[in-house]
Amino acid sequence: MSFKTILVPFEQHDLTNSILNTALLLARQFDSYIEGFALRVAIPTAFALGDVGPLPIPALEEEIAENEKRSQSLFENFMQEHGVPCGAATKSLSSAWLGNAPEGDYFVGSHGRVFDVIVLGRPGRDPRGPRMTTLEAALFESGRPVLIAPPSPPSQMGTNVLIAWNCSTEQARATALAMPILKRANRVIVLTVEGGAAVPGPTGQQLCRYLQLNEVAAKPLTVGLDGRLTGEVILFHAKALGCDLLIKGAYTQSRLRQMIFGGTTRYILSNAELPVLMAH
CATH class of the missing domain: 3.40.50.620 (HUPs)
Structure with a gap:
């Protein structure tokens, strides 16, 4: 076994830079492929009167779409700045973005089954930061190891x-x-x-x-x-x-x-x- 494929569920918070750096440190050791996707919670719904049933909140959907665009841009810019080719999976160091990923933490575990390792941030008390539910979905649903990034970006790893x-x-x-x-x-x-x-x-x-x-x-x-x-x-x-x-x-x-x-x-x-x- 080798760590040739790395999954990075992506959110925008204070640990984002550390997560990306931790994933990159591992990827450089094994010439890995890094895949990112926008991690998002399930969309709540507003219930209208009458027979129309539940309707999604348009403003929230628009915000989520914009957030995914920003996440993709941050991910791809980081990879480009660090010399990691972005756009397709190869057998050498490379990266790509998975668009339109399903919502919810369960996707982290299910999609993670076809990767060697999942990289996440250390959960904390900040509700805007990494969540314990995401980490537990990765640990219990993927069958793969999870590499947890510390609060500050590490300068080296695995020596x-x-x-x-x-x-x-x-x-x-x-x-x-x-x-x-x-x-x-x-x-x-x-x-x-x-x-x-x-x-x-x-x-x-x-x-x-x-x-x-x-x-x-x-x-x-x-x-x-x-x-x-x-x-x-x-x-x-x-x-x-x-x-x-x-x-x-x-x-x-x-x-x-x-x-x-x-x-x-x-x-x-x-x-x-x-x-x-x-x-x-």
Whole structure:
């Protein structure tokens, strides 16, 4: 597997530049094709009296159409400014815009099934920014990994990688899907948090052996909680080690449980300052 095809659902907000830069960093490593489309929420309707039924609001439809034009222009201008040919998919570095994409987050997951990775922004509290519903549609509906861009555009990615090992199926899958990046990395650390959120399974040392047999020079690191949350420990060590990418399985605990009680995935999604490759 390689990351030859990259999907970028496009919205205009403060993280747009970081999302595009994160996608481009990955694309340059693999000579990838980047496809963008305008991500839009479902159109509300106004109900008229009589037998005519529901009618779409013309002003809103016009605004959405204008927003898609602006999004396409921003996407294509970014690609042109960074030397990425725009207009058609090729086997070398290239890009294209998908017009008239269906509305709603579900399309992110369904269309994402025919791409190697989906690049999204880190969800936050700003209602005008990236939404958690979009990220979860990508994670749960596409069957593909999701690369989450940090708030600020990264300058490099994938040279110094941290794997947040918790022995889970989700983490094993995320690690396997990240293999093309891991094989190119200068350093790969497998982090185990003793006493942290984990499930029964292979140790970090066993994962390192698996990676080493696959030509990844991985080294184990075991640390304690020291009164902190698991997600807090992971991000602390990612920063302390100078890592430029975190590999994390998503939602080992259920989404509902994490929504109510919190969890490692939720903490990382709320606080990560580096790119995170996630898979469920």
